[in-house]
Amino acid sequence: MNAPLSRRTALQAAGATVLAAGLSGGLMATEAHADDNNSTTKLLTYPRPVTLPTNTSFKVRVRTAPDGEWQTLDIYRPQLEEINATTGSGKVYNTSMVYFDFRGSVDLEVTYLKGGATKARVRPDALAITPELLGDTLRFTLDEPRDIVVQINDEIFDCLHVITNHIDPHPPCADDPEVIYFGPGVHTVAGNVLTVPSGKTVYLAGGAVLTAQVFFKDVEKAALTGHGMLYAGPGGILCEGSKSIRVQDVIIMNPNGYAGTFGESENVHVKKARSFSSKGNGDGFDVFSSTGIVFDGCFMRNSDDCFAIYAHRWDYYGDTRDITIQNCTLWADVAHPINVGTHGNTAAPEVIENLVIKNLDILDHREPQMGYQGCIALNPGDSNLIKNVRIEDVRIEDFRWGQVIHMRIMYNTKYNTSVGRGIEDVYIKNLSYRGTHANPSLFLGYDAEHAIKNITFENLVINGQVIADSMKKPSWYYTTDAMQWFYNEHVVDLEFLTTAEAEAAAQ
Numbered sequence: 001m002n003a004p005l006s007r008r009t010a011l012q013a014a015g016a017t018v019l020a021a022g023l024s025g026g027l028m029a030t031e032a033h034a035d036d037n038n039s040t041t042k043l044l045t046y047p048r049p050v051t052l053p054t055n056t057s058f059k060v061r062v063r064t065a066p067d068g069e070w071q072t073l074d075i076y077r078p079q080l081e082e083i084n085a086t087t088g089s090g091k092v093y094n095t096s097m098v099y100f101d102f103r104g105s106v107d108l109e110v111t112y113l114k115g116g117a118t119k120a121r122v123r124p125d126a127l128a129i130t131p132e133l134l135g136d137t138l139r140f141t142l143d144e145p146r147d148i149v150v151q152i153n154d155e156i157f158d159c160l161h162v163i164t165n166h167i168d169p170h171p172p173c174a175d176d177p178e179v180i181y182f183g184p185g186v187h188t189v190a191g192n193v194l195t196v197p198s199g200k201t202v203y204l205a206g207g208a209v210l211t212a213q214v215f216f217k218d219v220e221k222a223a224l225t226g227h228g229m230l231y232a233g234p235g236g237i238l239c240e241g242s243k244s245i246r247v248q249d250v251i252i253m254n255p256n257g258y259a260g261t262f263g264e265s266e267n268v269h270v271k272k273a274r275s276f277s278s279k280g281n282g283d284g285f286d287v288f289s290s291t292g293i294v295f296d297g298c299f300m301r302n303s304d305d306c307f308a309i310y311a312h313r314w315d316y317y318g319d320t321r322d323i324t325i326q327n328c329t330l331w332a333d334v335a336h337p338i339n340v341g342t343h344g345n346t347a348a349p350e351v352i353e354n355l356v357i358k359n360l361d362i363l364d365h366r367e368p369q370m371g372y373q374g375c376i377a378l379n380p381g382d383s384n385l386i387k388n389v390r391i392e393d394v395r396i397e398d399f400r401w402g403q404v405i406h407m408r409i410m411y412n413t414k415y416n417t418s419v420g421r422g423i424e425d426v427y428i429k430n431l432s433y434r435g436t437h438a439n440p441s442l443f444l445g446y447d448a449e450h451a452i453k454n455i456t457f458e459n460l461v462i463n464g465q466v467i468a469d470s471m472k473k474p475s476w477y478y479t480t481d482a483m484q485w486f487y488n489e490h491v492v493d494l495e496f497l498t499t500a501e502a503e504a505a506a507q
Helices: 004-015 016-021 479-481 500-506
Strands: 041-045 059-066 080-084 090-094 096-102 104-111 120-124 131-135 137-142 148-152 160-166 179-182 185-187 193-195 201-204 209-210 213-217 220-225 229-231 237-240 241-247 251-255 260-263 266-271 274-276 286-289 291-296 297-301 307-312 319-328 329-332 338-340 350-363 377-380 387-395 404-410 421-433 442-446 452-458 460-461 465-467 489-499
Touching: 041 059, 059 096, 059 160, 096 251, 160 297, 286 319, 307 319, 307 350, 338 350, 377 387, 404 421, 442 452, 442 489, 452 500, 465 479, 489 500
Parallel strands: 096 160, 179 201, 185 209, 193 213, 201 220, 209 229, 213 237, 220 241, 229 251, 237 260, 241 266, 251 274, 260 286, 266 291, 274 297, 286 307, 291 319, 297 329, 307 338, 319 350, 329 350, 338 377, 350 387, 377 404, 387 421, 404 442, 421 452, 421 460, 452 489
Antiparallel strands: 041 096, 059 104, 080 090, 104 137, 120 148, 131 137, 148 160, 460 465
């Protein structure tokens, strides 16, 4: 652990509330970064603090392509969970993660130290990266920063996660009065919660590890950025009653709670945040009663929902609207990659509306309970109404256990005090699934007054086949019979179109 310096010592001694009361300087653990981000730098790697646990399944090296000097990467140990479908207990697994920054192209060399590698896979599959496998070592090239998973012999947990960033051309200075700066090393704050004042940016430099929650409470124009890590805090990010908040590039590992909670907040942009979790209720990012929230380019591997979009719960009240999830890679070891609608306000019904979900790679979904399945689930309860949803360009790889999509007007007495009002106006374009493990997707209205209405699929592709009402089939078959999906009598205006049919109808 780095020796504490003056401003860091002040924060540890007096707590984050002192900072809110007027501490102006940054937290300067080191200034060694100053010459790293010049115009000639092409590769930045960061040592793992020796007090953080590692994993020993892999050796990983990286170099600038095609003939730079190899650098060995330090390996972090995220933890992941799997639920036993017989007992309900959860088993925690160790896995591996490396991260670095680059520009141009880099070669990666990954050696599986356990031996016996017979095949290797780099995911998402849509990137079409085919590694060269030579015994227990594989090599491949990245032409731009990507977040990927390397699997050997189809191992689910004993795999390697590679997190990469562009080199930051203008990192903040450690003595910037508007920046709360954490340099490389492990940092703590009193009470394990860092409260961020309005106008301040918390910056985690590459190699920095902050073992605390970052808390935005009733503030404006504040941020959490940098290529460092939040580690094992009481929860990664808590944002309540705040506006114009930015989160970018940080890694959130093994939090004791959600990776991020956004309640009664407005105009929040979360870009390229990454999350790993294994604890119970280990959601990724959850939204409650908020407006104008964008999640862009995030990598999420969680032991509960990767994203959950709700209305009222706890002390959060009000509608949720204008939510975007885009350019993300999702892996749910428990529950849903995306879940919408469970929680609301029976006494004063709320609306969840104007949702955009686009350009996603869903790598896995494992949930034994039928009522909690769906790579994308729209499940309004508590008198919620979900409406105006656009889902586009979603690629679902074969997952372990669950459904491709699930829409249900819900009255789950474990969580709800009333049935959801309905689901209306959902357009799903270019959704694809290739695999054999999916259970039938379900579309279940509750009754005629609590129905699912106006759902359109354009260019739905299941195992290479375009699904459309016009496809060749016996005249008495439903279109959903073609892929063994089911909808009940309380689903109105469910339509499957080819792209040509949709374009013709729009003219």
